[in-house]
Amino acid sequence: MELPFYLEPLGSYHEIISHPYNVDEAVSVAVFHEHRIAFYYWADWTKGIIHGRPKEQPPTLVTFDWHEDTASPCADECRELEELDLSRLSNIAFFSWAKLNPLNDGHILSAAYLNLLADIFIVCKQKIGDHPVLTDIYGNEHRIYCFSCAEEMRQVLVQYSSEREIYLDVDLDFFTESDDPHGGGNNISLVSESVIESIFNPHSTIMKFVLPRLAGMTIALEPEFCGGISNMYALFHALEKSIFNGALLSGKTTWKK
Template sequence: MVEFRNPYHIEPPGALRQILSHPINESEAIELAVFQEHRYAFFYWNKWMRKNEGGNPPCLVSLDWHQDLCYPEDLEKEWLNELDLTSDADVSVFSWAKLAGNNDGHILCTAYLNLIGNIYVHCRQAPFPDAWKDEELMDKYGNKHIIKKFQTYEALQDALLASSETSVFFDIDLDFFSVKNGLSDGSFEFTYLQEEQIRTMLDKDNPLISWVFKRLKGFTIATEPEHCGGLLKSNKFLDLISDIYFKPDLFAPKCNWKWKPRY
């Protein structure tokens, strides 16, 4: 067993966390977490759900090149059932060492523990044609989670604006901004969305983003540099998100949303 110097302040390796005012609600604060390995989102969704004091889990809205929707197998369910969700040390180590290393199982493992509600993923890849169809997952407590996948931003927006969801974890994998992803198709060639497309998509006044921000309970960003075509490409997209939303930059002193006061 690993003995931690400070077991009450443990986070996944290399992760960064920023406390921000809520983008809309004056009386709330949220956290934003940035990490390389997408599976580390599991740690933060659990952490933020613990603060929810027994309320219904937020839905997940994820932008990702991949679907990342592999179901937990029986052995993984055994591990999840035994995991002490009150221990940041245990959950951090679990996120690093026991969740799938290819980062494709963290979403449904989180749903299995009822730490997120329904799941909405706008992605560019499906492993087979039927993978675009809606699915359901029954969690360990018998709750049903709807899993929806969208090929277009407009379809995601239409679904969310018509939904009854009241709270959201917003999740971006930076490889979403690649169009042709050469690591995934074996060509090792990449093409990308244009900067103006990304700025329009993420603008706070865009109906989808406005809807998300009104309900936001936490914001996760996976940098996944190898899936972005390299570290500098990944950093470029992270810098762009920072420029769209924050002043000063993310993790700079007194960072906050551009449209909110800085203290």
């Protein structure tokens, strides 16, 4: 049986809301459990399959995550990526769920390999390693920059490019503290709401750079790395009220000013 043209990954949701700065534009915010599903939305938004027009150049990725999530696709995975039909969202939805690494650490460089993303800026809590330049299927180079805090990233980001659009990506486990080298585990604590607000309120130094250039936002819930579903909801609510007015998916969401 052939899949329909349009298919959104199971358990994922998106809302199209007015752009935080550009009054004549709209932007999508997507929410899902497994972080690899971000690949689906980046493909849709960059290629302009359903939502918006194809982009002349791929946006920069700005992501906040406990983990780096920068596993490179192996040779077999590269071949599968090259064979992926990027004109059909149903194919991308299935690929994101069933073919990308189930450890949820390969979606970023898989997207970069297909030139769905430009360079990648990561704020993470995992031990930061060195990253080679990734060359995509068209011969373009993609660089990965990792930082321990938002202000360090901002200082590099503002020198990097002021013209290119940005995808903002947040994994809720970024708002946890864990002594496990892989994150999660049995000894998790949550950062305070004030810490979350200090980064994501629209007047923070990093958001004042990101939001005018925003081309889409993805939020990964991943409750197993947040210490459970209750913690996940608490963190989601703290993020939501830091950056939005109203509840996401209510049809009444706007960006805080």
